[in-house]
Amino acid sequence: MLDPKRLRNDPQAIADALSSRGYVLDVAALEAMEAERKRLQVATEKLQARRNTESKAIGQAKARGEDIAPYKAAVAEIGEQLKANAAELEQVQARLQALALDIPNLPHAGVPRGADENDNVELRRWGAPTELAFEPQDHVVIGERLAGIDFDAAAAMSGARFVTLAGPIARLHRALAQLMLDVHTQQHGYQERYVPYLVHDHALEGTGQLPKFADDLFRIDAGKTQGGGEHYLVPTAEVPLTNLVREQIVDVARLPLKFVAHTPCFRAEAGSHGRDTRGMIRQHQFDKVELVQIVEPEQSYEALEAMIGHAEKVLQLLELPYRVMTLCTGDMGFGAAKTYDLEVWLPSQQAYREISSCSNCEAFQARRMQARFRDAQGGKPQLLHTLNGSGVAVGRALIAVLENGQQADGSVQLPKALAKYFGGDCITP
């Protein structure tokens, strides 16, 4: 959410900034609603003040033993007006809130302007694209040869976009997640967390998936009968990890907070029909090791650079060629002010494909969650900055390791760093 004061005081400047992301802000409608809000709020609060003072006077009159019946009638009338006014105010505020929740974050000044992924800017590359002396196979074929990836069995019980892994491939999947967790906790200073995979709607509203992107989420109806509203399966551990500071005032001495969690992620993938239908690239369920940082505003861009470096470290250890992209204004996610994507080389596609995305959300999520800190001077609480990044997607890392390590005989050579986690350096048919 954007700063409501800024939105109120300078809507045109915000509209201009948002146009670079393809968002159209109706300034006239906003200003009209805001004027109405102000009129109703001032009127309502005046009525409340009158009711308070007059009710108190009744109490004092009663204490003196006077007849209070005539006073009561007069104040009752205020009550009627107040009720009507408050109801109207509530409606206007709900509409303003709905609009505020719909508006994406403002892009940071350094973000390249552009319409879509074609306008993203390459920042750097690491390693050279893997060159194979034979026709590269994709992970589906490699997995079949090794009898370790089975889409049909998963489809039989769960439908399309699910997978089961077997034997060494399942073990490789586990080894990858373990390596990532160890790297981030031991080398990068993140605290490991175990988190819920089912969350309420307000948690998703805090990180920005709701109310706008409900179609991308799996909702659990059973929760509704349990009280406390329905649950959603988490689309990323960003949601539970970032919500750890919801409605908190964090002591500045505890900052930065750095969390890492390995979780499954569940995505309905609405609107992506026909994209990446083959293989494990785009699934309804996948594992991811997620990084979240909660920092002071002055340090959030420094933290973003560090975080993309943390994700890169994983690919370097896995000896996977990659490139780092700065996303343009039109390709960034809803809550991001600036985003780096990490794209890994896939020989079967002869292309770089996204395997991590690191974003600085500045105060966008913090404002929705009321996540704040108090500085050393002990003044008013200020909004934190939140960052999240994949460190990295486990399923896609598995694909990349299989495809980049494939050999002519159908076996797969594994990166050295994985040996102690996997218990070997190759997988053979």
Next chain:
RNA sequence: GGAGGAAUGGCCGAGCGGUUUAAGGCGCACGCCUGGAAAGCGUGUUGGGGUUCACGCCCCUCGAGGGUUCGAAUCCCUCUUCCUCCGCCA
């Protein structure tokens, strides 16, 4: 799943439908006192919002949301969380 109990400021802890503008204590900050400190005394100390050039004024906030009432921390309803016991379970 069943039966009870609880939730009040940074913390502890009072609170009869109206002198509560949430007592009192602890902690913290500032001031007085002191050579300096402690003790003592005094003042301040939740968070959010509105309005104003500003000083300021006002509204909301006692787990959450409704309701009753001229007036609710206090009465009623629903929910959440925690505690005790029983059952079930990993």
